[in-house]
Amino acid sequence: MEQQEIATSAAGISQSVAVIACTAMAVFYVAILYFPTLILRLPPPSSFKSFLIRRFICAAVSSIVSLVACSLILPIRRWDASHLFGVYGIRLDHIWQALVFPLSLTSLMYTGSFVLKFLLALSTCSEHWNNGGILSVVFIKGILQKFICWILSMASNISSWRNYFVAPLTEELVFRSCMIPLLLCGGFSTYTVIFLCPVFFSLAHLNHLLEFYLQKNCSFLKACTVVGFQLGYTVIFGWYASFLFVRTGHLVAPLAAHIFCNFMGLPVIFSRRSGLLVSLAFIAGVIGFFWLLFRLTTPQSFNSATDNCKCWHRSTPYPPTQSLSPLSYATYIEKLTRVKDDNILLLSRL
Numbered sequence: 001m002e003q004q005e006i007a008t009s010a011a012g013i014s015q016s017v018a019v020i021a022c023t024a025m026a027v028f029y030v031a032i033l034y035f036p037t038l039i040l041r042l043p044p045p046s047s048f049k050s051f052l053i054r055r056f057i058c059a060a061v062s063s064i065v066s067l068v069a070c071s072l073i074l075p076i077r078r079w080d081a082s083h084l085f086g087v088y089g090i091r092l093d094h095i096w097q098a099l100v101f102p103l104s105l106t107s108l109m110y111t112g113s114f115v116l117k118f119l120l121a122l123s124t125c126s127e128h129w130n131n132g133g134i135l136s137v138v139f140i141k142g143i144l145q146k147f148i149c150w151i152l153s154m155a156s157n158i159s160s161w162r163n164y165f166v167a168p169l170t171e172e173l174v175f176r177s178c179m180i181p182l183l184l185c186g187g188f189s190t191y192t193v194i195f196l197c198p199v200f201f202s203l204a205h206l207n208h209l210l211e212f213y214l215q216k217n218c219s220f221l222k223a224c225t226v227v228g229f230q231l232g233y234t235v236i237f238g239w240y241a242s243f244l245f246v247r248t249g250h251l252v253a254p255l256a257a258h259i260f261c262n263f264m265g266l267p268v269i270f271s272r273r274s275g276l277l278v279s280l281a282f283i284a285g286v287i288g289f290f291w292l293l294f295r296l297t298t299p300q301s302f303n304s305a306t307d308n309c310k311c312w313h314r315s316t317p318y319p320p321t322q323s324l325s326p327l328s329y330a331t332y333i334e335k336l337t338r339v340k341d342d343n344i345l346l347l348s349r350l
Contacts, residue, residue, distance in 0.1 A: 013073065018186025021073055022179045025066045026200040029174055032058045049158045056162070059170040070178040074185055088177035089251035094302045098250035101296045106240075106257045108292070111285025112278045113268040119277070168258040175201045175238070176245045176254050190246060198238025202231045237261060247297035 033055055036042045045051035067088065076087060085091065091098075107114075154160045179200055183193040205227070218226070241254035267285075271278040 013075070013182065013185045013187075015186045015188065017073070018182045018188070021069070021182050022197075022200045023203070025062075025069070025174055025178060026203040028065065029059070029062045029170075029204050030206070032062045052158050052162055056166050059166055063170045063173045066174045066178045070182060074181060087181060088173070089245060089249055090177070091250055095250070095252060097301050098248050098253045099256050101301065102244050102248070102253040102257050103260060105289060105292055105296045106260055108285040108289040110264050110267050111288075112271075112282030113264060115281040116268050116271050116274060116278050119274050163262045164259050168255055168262060171201070171204070172241070172251060172255045172258055175204070176241060177251050180242060180245055194239060194242045194246060197242045198235045201238040202234050205230055205234055233266070244297065247294075247299060248302045249299075250302060253297075253302075 035058060036054055037044065045054055071084065071087075074087065076084065078084075154164075175197065179197050180193055183196060184190075188196065237258075241257060244253040244257060245251070247253075267282060268278055269282050
């Protein structure tokens with residue numbers, strides 16, 4: 001109780017307020033999707049495209065409301081745009097590092113998938129050569145035309161906009177940009193925030209249980225199995241996305257990883273067609289991923305000066321009178337609350 005009072009006096013946020021705010025944002029993110037039909041009594045969408053556009057608008061409104069609510073709850077003392085955007089991890093400095101390093105790290109988990117795609121492409125070329133074809137300009141031009149057609153079809157597909165733009169952007173804004181600063185300023189340790197934040201992220205996917213059970217006429221057991229599996233990898237990805245956000249202080253890091261994972265799907269672990277090669281590639285990728293996990297997310301790579309670091313795991317606290325950022329208050333609160341758990345270390349010390 002004393003620790004909570006100290007944290008509250010330092011940051012103006014108690015742990016209970018932070019948790020309640022995060023829970024409310026998660027519930028609101030889902031509830032607003034049903035607002036047009038249940039509250040406004042609008043007629044059902046005439047097409048799947050209209051249905052998704054309506055949901056896009058609802059998700060955008062939810063994100064804006066969460067950002068505004070978060071800015072009102074957090075003890076922000078400077079309201080200029082650059083500082084406010086920095087609180088949410090929306091930054092332009094070191095953006096290439098925040099984009100390339102996390103993408104490179106994430107792609108290691110898909111080494112098996114890349115090897116399988118390469119083998120399939122090699123098999124296609126072999127069939128072309130065996131049928132008397134040659135590696136001509138016409139052949140390469142045909143491949144490029146197919147690739148361009150695929151890009152154009154993706155750009156015109158409303159589901160692609162949902163999977164690769166709207167859903168990742170709104171989810172990362174709400175569940176990373178808003179919730180992580182709240183939890184950090186509430187006095188939670190860095191590791192606690194990383195493992196707790198995906199719990200709220202998984203709450204936003206529980207509505208799929210009703211959709212499978214009521215709309216798709218699945219049995220309750222099957223619906224629970226499917227949704228349970230979804231929640232499992234959602235939580236695992238949420239841990240990783242939260243880790244990237246805390247380590248880099250950049251929204252673009254988890255956002256790029258989110259879009260990439262949505263595009264790739266689940267990693268390929270085994271393929272009968274290629275034998276053990278894909279499995280060995282997957283294992284090698286996993287080993288490389290964990291070996292580079294901290295090396296590619298070193299805070300110094302994403303900030304010009306560690307004295308003014310925007311990633312949230314410094315070892316030197318800011319005094320409370322200085323301009324506020326989630327970084328400064330996270331460190332300052334950890335100092336005030338005197339966390340003694342030897343198993344919980346600041347990520348920057350690892």
